[in-house]
Amino acid sequence: MKPLDEMNPEEIRLEIAERKGIQPHLEPRYSEGYTDDGTDGWDGWFCPHCNTPESLYSTTPCCPNWPEDIAAAWELVDEINDSGFLVIVKSWQVGHSKYVADADCGVHLLNASDGNCWETATTAPIAICKAWLSWNRSEDK
Ligand SMILES: [Zn+2]
Numbered sequence: 001m002k003p004l005d006e007m008n009p010e011e012i013r014l015e016i017a018e019r020k021g022i023q024p025h026l027e028p029r030y031s032e033g034y035t036d037d038g039t040d041g042w043d044g045w046f047c048p049h050c051n052t053p054e055s056l057y058s059t060t061p062c063c064p065n066w067p068e069d070i071a072a073a074w075e076l077v078d079e080i081n082d083s084g085f086l087v088i089v090k091s092w093q094v095g096h097s098k099y100v101a102d103a104d105c106g107v108h109l110l111n112a113s114d115g116n117c118w119e120t121a122t123t124a125p126i127a128i129c130k131a132w133l134s135w136n137r138s139e140d141k
Contacts, residue, residue: 001137004130004133005130007130009067009068012066012067012130013061013063013065013129014061015133016063016076016132017061019133022062024057024061025049025050025052025057025062026047027048028046028048028054028057029045029046029048030043030044030045031046049062066129067123067126068125073124073125073129076128076131076132077089077128079132080131085110086109087107087110088107088108089105089127090106091104091106091124104123105120105121105122105123105124105126106118107120107128107130107131109131109134109135119134
């Protein structure tokens with residue numbers, strides 16, 4: 001497994017999707033539309049579940065964009081929470097932490113029996129994703 005600190009947001013998203021067993025896109029459906037003033041139109045084949053164009057099926061999973069969508073990322077927090085961890089999401093001004101100088105959000109997982117984990121990133125959703133992966137990977141053992 002690739003170390004979390006070396007993964008880009010898309011790699012993080014794909015691993016979360018894989019670990020959640022998220023299914024491939026649905027059979028594409030044709031749709032078309034126009035801008036409000038009717039001057040410009042678009043059409044194509046899209047996934048009815050997530051609206052991803054069929055041409056991007058091979059590179060985009062049918063799932064939320066956890067690393068960029070805080071609402072989706074927060075569902076990961078709930079999931080970790082429900083497993084018995086206390087999840088602490090912290091942010092601070094860059095350079096103010098003596099632990100990490102280049103990060104501005106951290107997520108701390110605390111659990112009396114399993115120890116804890118501390119992940120950081122430049123945005124809250126990415127820090128949450130890394131904490132979720134760290135938690136989920138540790139469940140493999
Ligand atoms: Zn889809």
